[in-house]
Amino acid sequence: MTEQSTSSGSAPHRADGDAWGPDREMFLRDFHHTTRFGATEAGGIDRQAGTAEHGQVRDWFEDRAEELGFTVTTDEIGNIFAVSRWVEGAPSVVVGSHLDSQPLGGRFDGTYGVVAALHAAAALDAAVAAGTLMPQVNVAVVDWFNEEGARFPPSIMGSSVYAGLLDADQTRQTRDPQGVTVEEALQSIGRRGDGPGPQAAAYAEIHIEQGRRLERAEVPIGIVERSWxxxxxxxxxxxxxxxxxxxxxxxxxxxxxxxxxxxxxxxxxxxxxxxxxxxxxxxxxxxxxxxxxxxxxxxxxxxxxxxxxxxxxxxxxxxxxxxxxxxxxxxxxxxxxxxxxxxPVQTFPEAGLDLAAKACRDVGVESLRLTTLAGHDSIPMNRIVPAVMLFVPSADGVSHCEREFTSDADLVTGLEVLTALVTRLVTGELDGVAPGGRLQEAEEA
Amino acid sequence: MTEQSTSSGSAPHRADGDAWGPDREMFLRDFHHTTRFGATEAGGIDRQAGTAEHGQVRDWFEDRAEELGFTVTTDEIGNIFAVSRWVEGAPSVVVGSHLDSQPLGGRFDGTYGVVAALHAAAALDAAVAAGTLMPQVNVAVVDWFNEEGARFPPSIMGSSVYAGLLDADQTRQTRDPQGVTVEEALQSIGRRGDGPGPQAAAYAEIHIEQGRRLERAEVPIGIVERSWxxxxxxxxxxxxxxxxxxxxxxxxxxxxxxxxxxxxxxxxxxxxxxxxxxxxxxxxxxxxxxxxxxxxxxxxxxxxxxxxxxxxxxxxxxxxxxxxxxxxxxxxxxxxxxxxxxxPVQTFPEAGLDLAAKACRDVGVESLRLTTLAGHDSIPMNRIVPAVMLFVPSADGVSHCEREFTSDADLVTGLEVLTALVTRLVTGELDGVAPGGRLQEAEEA
Structure with a gap:
């Protein structure tokens, strides 16, 4: 499995084998750097939403995205978007995950998806600059606010507001057990933005599996077909x-x-x-x-x-x-x-599942279709745009704990598949595909 | 039972039937006034040790004791003593209980014993001034710090430090769940005193029973013979x-x-x-x-x-x-x-039990010997001086909750018995009696 992860495939818009692609070393350096924010003694992180440690990793994300040439904005519920400057006025393929964690949580859950999205987008940006990629839309790397919900309920808060499933004003009045509101917490970390964020054309997310199915099957990429x-x-x-x-x-x-x-x-x-x-x-x-x-x-x-x-x-x-x-x-x-x-059970669009399988073939790795027991930001996003969700293996299937682990090789394979997938998305391969949605009653029986 | 509570007996040092005795109306007014500090909507109080509400009721106690002619001091663990000025340099019969409560606790538990002690002492003070009572020692009304232990463990803290069972310096470093120390809490309410407090000659305390035995037996006073x-x-x-x-x-x-x-x-x-x-x-x-x-x-x-x-x-x-x-x-x-x-099981001195029974006869009310399941400040005090513990009935036996209740008539009966008991104590009727102590192993079998 790990051998395959360093092989390179043939992404459709890739000029040649070595012309462009994600910078694996820079990605790994950045990813492992993030584990210093809110680091715990036992190798985990503690970055609950709106805490000082969470604010620090988000400031790092903004700085890094700006260095890489993206324009960074924060919306009304504290989601951060790093948007490319490719096509003036066009919507964005949104790609990302979340930088908050559970108390004494793991360093991969969420953070991996944000850092991988940033480096996938950076690779595409280099290709656009070199003239080897012709995007129809922009890319927006997102760090959703409060996916974990440990401090402020419910979980998956920022993406649910973005997707219109929760009201922004009301959600900002949610209190933590000490009586602090989301509004106050966002202001304390300088992330009380305005407005709705960029318009989405499609959504992609990569995340650790938090289960053992990929590990048991010895397959490096999972493609999520529905949620529980x-x-x-x-x-x-x-x-x-x-x-x-x-x-x-x-x-x-x-x-x-x-x-x-x-x-x-x-x-x-x-x-x-x-x-x-x-x-x-x-x-x-x-x-x-x-x-x-x-x-x-x-x-x-x-x-x-x-x-x-x-x-x-x-x-x-x-x-x-x-x-x-x-x-x-x-x-x-x-x-x-x-x-x-x-x-309710949400199904991801069939065309997105096929596209993810193509991206795996671009990189030359196997994939497996899975369901997700856990909730993810891709689930509300899938209600408004076609969304694609990828998994990488979790050692022993454990997560929400300090011993959560995924190997560098598996992280890099995921980054390469995500890059191939987003390449296909920004060139319009899901154009005209409807968002996913709730499984029909008849199908559930 | 309630009829008897207004009858008057013949305390041995009382000049005549109407010369002196506790002021029942003033006592009831003061007692019910204390329920305003930390009052809860459902008729209870919330005055955990070292909180602002606890500080307020203690300030009231100090002011009231000074108005009544006592000298008020605070010791190294925040116990407050209101001492009479009768016999220069003499030790004190210590009488009292505690003004702190459980979260959403009852208004009788502890507070009754402090306010009753203050009015018993005031009655004696008037008798001393009138020349009808000749005390050998002083009286010291005490409000022990942190009997409840809800915020800072262990319970019965202030009296245990006074009795030498806990170290003062170490105890002041105890932290609440938010990390606040006893030292800081005492300073925040202006009750970080110095020194060991007045020297004790004997101890008396009256408290609600927190059980149903007096209620079932229809007897107004319990005399505690041992703890569980x-x-x-x-x-x-x-x-x-x-x-x-x-x-x-x-x-x-x-x-x-x-x-x-x-x-x-x-x-x-x-x-x-x-x-x-x-x-x-x-x-x-x-x-x-x-x-x-x-x-x-x-x-x-x-x-x-x-x-x-x-x-x-x-x-x-x-x-x-x-x-x-x-x-x-x-x-x-x-x-x-x-x-x-x-x-371990602690027994109160037999001579003290007899004296309490005499005090009940002075007032003309029945009494019953009981054990206490709950801990009280009298238990550590009983290790260093002879201690006497009285109970008044609790409606339905409930306590540590907002619906804790004892009638005014029962409160007044208790006050009168306590006054008769302390009258006997300050004239030396337990002189030479050894402190109580742990039941011997052989007796426990």
């Missing part, structure tokens, strides 16, 4: 606060005991489904008042349900709501659950 | 952080699922013991990184074990450690547990 159906449940467990020392067990209405039973119910519900067809989790779990000698009065938790098929998520949801009602009755607490962040 | 054996376990559950969307169930090492099983084990362990002989709880529970789309890597939780008998706490601890090991193996996480805040 996902939703969250905002669950609130309300009991009664009392003294741990002075309240007899029979007199208690302990919200934490009931919430713990709910967490176990969320894990256990997967036994009703086929292995690997569904994942269920509780990641956020807040106890009130959270004092060592007080029986908790309330727990707020977020359940995350994801499956390849919509009806599996819906059935898991039904089973859990019934189980929560049983727990509430048994523990003498109240449990409420609210649907949140429901994201 | 208590301990905490600091438990850390360490798994691996990963992506909720992209990590298959079989690949997870979810710290929250394992910690939830631990919470349920803590509740279930009581089935091995007689009903009402043990209470077990988890009140503090912190999830890391606590993001909706991240499988948690770590949960830190505090287990609270309390029983009338030491060996029951120790057996519960053994059963839980074994259960935690099973959970760790099954969930592929690591679970460590550290003993913390172990407080």
């Amino acid at each position: 159906h996902t939703q969250k449940l905002l669950v609130s467990v309300v009991g009664e606060q009392s003294h741990t020392g002075a309240t007899l067990m029979a007199d208690r209405r302990d919200a934490l005991v009931a919430a713990s039973r709910a967490v176990i119910a969320v894990e256990d519900v997967v036994r009703h489904f086929e292995p690997e067809s569904i994942v269920t989790s509780v990641g956020k779990f807040d106890v009130e008042p959270n004092s060592p000698i007080v029986v908790p009065r309330q727990v707020d938790l977020v359940v995350d349900l994801r499956a390849d098929r919509r009806q599996d998520v819906e059935r898991a949801r039904e089973l859990l709501l019934k189980e929560f009602a049983d727990i509430a009755a048994r523990s003498r607490v109240e449990i409420s659950a609210e649907d949140f962040d429901v994201r | 054996h208590t301990q905490k376990l600091l438990v850390s559950v360490v798994g691996e952080q990963s992506h909720t969307g992209a990590t298959l169930m079989a690949d997870r090492r979810d710290a929250l699922v394992a910690a939830s099983r631990a919470v349920i084990a803590v509740e279930d362990v009581v089935r091995h013991f007689e009903p009402e002989s043990i209470v077990t709880s988890v009140g503090k529970f912190d999830v890391e990184p606590n993001s909706p789309i991240v499988v948690p890597r770590q949960v830190d939780l505090v287990v609270d074990l309390r029983a009338d008998r030491r060996q029951d706490v120790e057996r519960a601890r053994e059963l839980l450690l074994k259960e935690f090991a099973d959970i760790a193996a099954r969930s592929r996480v690591e679970i460590s547990a550290e003993d913390f805040d172990v407080r």
Whole structure:
């Protein structure tokens, strides 16, 4: 696999084998440089959206993009665009990902896609300058704001605002747990821009897989054909606060005991489904008042349900709501659950999948069609323009943690495929293709 | 019960039926006035140690004590003492409780004991001025710092430092979850004093019962004969952080699922013991990184074990450690547990129990001997001087919550008994009595 990654293919608009292409060494130097912003001791990064560390890596991105000849703008929700100066007034093929991370997150998730997009665009820019590439549109390298959603919910915020799925004004009023708004956080890092950003003609994104399928198959590139159906449940467990020392067990209405039973119910519900067809989790779990000698009065938790098929998520949801009602009755607490962040299965356009396969052949590497369990900025973008999403392998499939890893060779292969893909996109190969969209009900059955 | 509370008895040093005694109306006015500091919408208070609201009620206490003729000092850990000017150079009978609260706590817990002590002392001061009471020592009304321990562990902090069980310098370096030290919090409310405070000759405290035994028995005063054996376990559950969307169930090492099983084990362990002989709880529970789309890597939780008998706490601890090991193996996480805040059964001196019963007879009310499941400032004080602890009834037995309630009539009865008790203490009726202490091993069997 790694041998193939250094082979060169025949991109359709490439003049010859060595005339132009991404600068692999410069790309690797830049990518590894970004890992210094918010670096953690165990080799990860901690760059939650709107923090000082996040602001620093974004300033670096702006400086680097300007050095490479792009015009940098920031939109009303803090997305940063580095746009080429090729075709005055034309829309852009938007290419990128995000520079924010989870707390103690990995250094590849998101950041790889932004730095790869920048170097793909730089390679094209050199070709345009040399007269070997004749683009019909511009390229815009994007760093979306707050893909991770760890500090400000929901995740995939910046691209959802850009795509018109979230309102910009309302979204800027979202608060983090300390009460800081998105508006304030953006101002604190100098990224409260104006206006909607450049107009998009198409979208491309490369990302680490965050799964083991490429690694198992020993294939360097995944082409994403659809996303999983996902939703969250905002669950609130309300009991009664009392003294741990002075309240007899029979007199208690302990919200934490009931919430713990709910967490176990969320894990256990997967036994009703086929292995690997569904994942269920509780990641956020807040106890009130959270004092060592007080029986908790309330727990707020977020359940995350994801499956390849919509009806599996819906059935898991039904089973859990019934189980929560049983727990509430048994523990003498109240449990409420609210649907949140429901994201139906989205399919990427077939023409985009074919184009991505051609780009792999340009570079001379194998590819595999995959689904994505995780959400990505490509999903809202796919609602407004044809979008293409590529994956590179993740060691052991792990992500959102400090030991997330992808080899330099795999990173470079991905960069080369992305460059070939964007080359095809800026010359209009997806012109007239409709955006992707929600799978029809009939197809889901 | 409430009729009796307004009857007057014959305190031994009281000149006659109407010559002196606590001013019930002024006491009630002052007590209810304190509920305005940190008042919550649902009728409780929120005055965690060292917060602005806590500082305000303490400033009120200082002003009120000075108006009533006492000299106010603050010691090295922020305990406030209001000392009488009766006998130059003599030690003091210390009487009081604490003005801090749990988050969304009740308005009676602690505050009642401080305001009652102030008015008992004021009544004695009037009698001394009138020449009808001849004290051998002074009285010092105390507001102990941080009895609740909700913000800074451990609870019962100020009285433990005063009693020499905790080191003052080290304790002032304790941090809250935001990293603020006790030192900084004390300075922020102007309560970083110097020195050890006045010397104690004896200690008395009145507090709400936080249980239902007085209510069930319809008796207005409880006399505490001993505390329960208590301990905490600091438990850390360490798994691996990963992506909720992209990590298959079989690949997870979810710290929250394992910690939830631990919470349920803590509740279930009581089935091995007689009903009402043990209470077990988890009140503090912190999830890391606590993001909706991240499988948690770590949960830190505090287990609270309390029983009338030491060996029951120790057996519960053994059963839980074994259960935690099973959970760790099954969930592929690591679970460590550290003993913390172990407080053996403490007995109050028999002579003090008898004196409290006499004080009840002085006032003409019934009393009942009880144990305390909860910790109180009287417990460390009982290690250095003879201490006497009184309870008044709690409606429904609830506490550490906003609906904590004791009637005005019961509050006044308690005030009158406390006044009679302190009258006996300042005239030397416990002279020569040894402090209380740990129950001997042989007696515990």
